[in-house]
Amino acid sequence: MDTGLIVGMVLLGLFGGYLITSVLLLKYPLILHKRKQLKFRCRHICHRGGAGERLENSMSAFKHACHIGTDMLEIDCHITKDGQVVVTHDNNLQRLTGCDVLVSETNYEDLPLLKPELRLDFDFGWVTRCSSDNEEDDLGQRRITLLREVFEQFPNTVVNIDIKVDNDELIQSVANLISEFNRESLTVWGNKSGVVTNKCYTANPNIPVLASIGTVVKWVILFYTGLLPFIPIREAAYEIVMPSVILKEGKTRFQLSTKQRALLKFIDWLLMSKQMIQHLSERGIQTYIWVLNEEDEFEKAFQLGATGVMTDFPTKLKQYLEPGHVLDNKT
Structure with missing residues (x-):
């Protein structure tokens, strides 16, 4: 038999074996991996x-x-000059306070203090206003909050x-507060940067x-090359934006070109x-999709198998999750 033919048959057999094993482990990952156990599951x-x-x-x-009954608060943290961990998205407070x-x-x-009204980043046409007409309550609502609080x-x-x-200092201070309040099982944290997340x-x-x-990005590449089922995962949550949301009119302050829309x-x-979300779920890794503010977006996320939806409108999401709720396709 021709040597080239033998080599080709061997390579084909190896590839076939790899493909079958990858598909099997994609569906049944616990054959190879221990399921990650978190003490919370947040929708x-x-x-x-x-x-x-x-x-x-x-x-x-x-x-x-929390009055509505949310499962999870998503917050942002910085540290002040005097070492206080505060809950704010921006280090420069121009957008939030005007200063x-x-x-x-x-x-x-x-x-x-925070401005009495703020425009949403992910629904740019919407302005949120301070909810109190009482001056004392108004000032209290606009104070920047400490993580300790x-x-x-x-x-x-x-x-x-x-x-x-x-x-x-910020990372260590947050870690210390989490330990002080015995919240290791009630907290998930990180950053878009791998360097910061590794420090966490x-x-x-x-x-x-x-x-x-x-x-x-690594997980997505590994998934589409069939390698993800073989790789151990340290992280507890796959937190991702839904790019199609950005394509909706008025969602952002930016005008998108045809190429940008195609890329999104x-x-x-x-x-x-x-398939990827379900595979991660089987391994105990939760998927949170953000920032979704309309019922059709909630529907798409949960149909994909997302563990939870991150929203700017907790009342709307709560109503969507009520038993017997019917999707309003006009939303």
Whole structure:
């Protein structure tokens, strides 16, 4: 028999074996991996505390979300000049307060108040206004919140912490607070940067971590090459944006070109893989899709098998999740 033919048959056999094994492990990953066990499973997640109904990352937003019955508060953290961990998305407070000051260069007591109204980042036509007509309550709602206060007020609520900057003091301070309040099993944290997420894991390996952007890209490549079922995974959650949402009119402040729209559609196809999400779920890795503010978006996410949806509008998501709710296709 021709040597080339033999080599071809061997390679074909190896490829066939690899393909069959990959497909088998994709569907039944526990043959190879131990299922990750988290003490929470969150469907209803409030982005920045529910920024469409109360001022983002404010104590008022957190109280409102927990009153509704949210499963998870998604928050952002920075650290002040005097070492206080605060809940805010931006280090430069121009957008949030109208004052051109940096959190990292300001003592906590000198931080300005939030504006009485803020525009949403992921539904740019919507403006959230302070919910109180009482001046004292108004000022209280606009005060930037300490992470310590969140832990004190909501000891049993799962909190998703986005460490916004690569700052060792911030990471260690957050880790210390999580340990102080015995919240290792009620917290998930990380950053879009793999460097920061690795530092989070090193600071306390018992706190579940989110997949960074680099990790998400790696998982997607491994999935489409059939290698993902063979790879061990440290992260606890696959937190991803739904790119098709950005294509909707008025969702962002930017005008998208034809090429940008085509690219977003392609990325949406890559990321929104039902098979991949189901595979991760079988391995105990939760998928959170953000930032979804309409019923048809909620529907798409849960049909894909997402564990939870992150929204600016907790009331709307709560109503969607009510038993017997019928999807309003006009939304």
